[in-house]
Amino acid sequence: LHRQYTNYLGYDLDFTGAQMVLTQKLYMIAYNLYDGEVLSQGKDSKAAKKCSEYALPQLPNLIEFLGYTFCFSNVLSGPVFEFSVYRDVCSGQILFDDAGKPRGKIPSNVWPTLRPLLTSLINMGLFVFLGGMFPLNDPSNP
Numbered sequence: 001l002h003r004q005y006t007n008y009l010g011y012d013l014d015f016t017g018a019q020m021v022l023t024q025k026l027y028m029i030a031y032n033l034y035d036g037e038v039l040s041q042g043k044d045s046k047a048a049k050k051c052s053e054y055a056l057p058q059l060p061n062l063i064e065f066l067g068y069t070f071c072f073s074n075v076l077s078g079p080v081f082e083f084s085v086y087r088d089v090c091s092g093q094i095l096f097d098d099a100g101k102p103r104g105k106i107p108s109n110v111w112p113t114l115r116p117l118l119t120s121l122i123n124m125g126l127f128v129f130l131g132g133m134f135p136l137n138d139p140s141n142p
Contacts, residue, residue, distance in 0.1 A: 017077055024080045025069050032056045032083055054082040 035055035038048040048055065060068070060083065068086050069075075088094045095106055 018075055021075060021078050021080060022069060024078075028080060029056070029060075029065075029068070029083050033059065054084050056083060060087070 032054050033056050035048040035051050036057040038045045039052055039055050040057055064087065068083050074080065095103060097103055
């Protein structure tokens with residue numbers, strides 16, 4: 001509210017949303033590591049047993065940790081999800097059961113990848129060929 005009052009319709013870089021999401025992720029991975037430690041020691045903890053599917057028995061490596069904390073799909077506004085879910089999605093385990101059989105039909109990723117590529121190539125060609133027909137030497141004088 002203070003920013004709206006002092007700088008109405010102005011632009012100020014706001015980093016608090018991304019910082020909040022990062023803080024949530026760091027807390028989440030810390031609690032998951034604690035739950036993994038409690039369960040590996042065999043201590044009786046109701047909270048650790050409740051969260052046992054997300055518990056981490058060991059530290060993730062640096063690349064996994066940085067990939068989780070700065071995941072492009074949710075670093076700016078969330079939602080935050082558990083590290084074990086992130087790891088399962090990245091490795092593809094979420095698509096297969098324990099026997100290695102697919103859970104339902106796995107969609108192809110060829111056409112969803114080629115469609116934006118082809119669209120960008122067409123737009124680039126249109127820009128190159130039609131850009132010469134409409135030169136913008138002086139944008140203030142059409």
